Amino acid sequence: MNYVRVIKYAISFYLLWIMTSTVLAMLFVDDLENTARTYIGLSYLLSFILGILVYALVGYRETAKPYVYSSMVAFTMWCVDAPLSLMIKGHFEIAFDPVTFVIPIIFAIGAVATGTTIGIKVRNCSKQRNITSG
Numbered sequence: 001m002n003y004v005r006v007i008k009y010a011i012s013f014y015l016l017w018i019m020t021s022t023v024l025a026m027l028f029v030d031d032l033e034n035t036a037r038t039y040i041g042l043s044y045l046l047s048f049i050l051g052i053l054v055y056a057l058v059g060y061r062e063t064a065k066p067y068v069y070s071s072m073v074a075f076t077m078w079c080v081d082a083p084l085s086l087m088i089k090g091h092f093e094i095a096f097d098p099v100t101f102v103i104p105i106i107f108a109i110g111a112v113a114t115g116t117t118i119g120i121k122v123r124n125c126s127k128q129r130n131i132t133s134g
Contacts, residue, residue: 005062006069010076013054020046044107051111052118059119070116074108 021043028039051074058073059066082101089096 001065001068001072003072006072006076009054009058009069009073010080013050013073013077014080016054017047017050020050044103047104048107048111051108052115055112055115056119056122057115059116060123061119063123066116066120067112070112074112078105078108 024042024046025039028042054073055070058070062069081104085100086096088094
């Protein structure tokens with residue numbers, strides 16, 4: 001397993017997620033009390049969609065153990081995101097809610113499974129096209 005590649009995927013995913021969630025916050029958050037639930041829901045959906053795209057790329061590029069690579073990327077993301085989330089919540093004195101850690105894990109598992117499967121299927125289809133056209 002190439003751990004440098006896993007870290008590159010995780011950093012790319014994290015930076016993409018930060019950029020898109022910042023744009024989402026600028027577009028949808030006017031009054032924090034009224035839009036917090038909408039923003040959180042959209043943030044989870046955005047993370048899920050970005051995860052599918054990144055894990056599809058992993059599934060497409062990694063021919064040996066693509067599910068292991070995708071799982072390692074997700075685990076690396078969680079190891080970075082969980083402590084940062086706790087620090088931010090502590091800094092802004094936001095109450096800790098265990099559900100905010102469970103829901104992203106469920107979405108991540110779904111994104112890993114879906115995205116990696118899509119990437120593998122696309123890779124297999126492109127191989128078959130190359131065989132039949134070549």
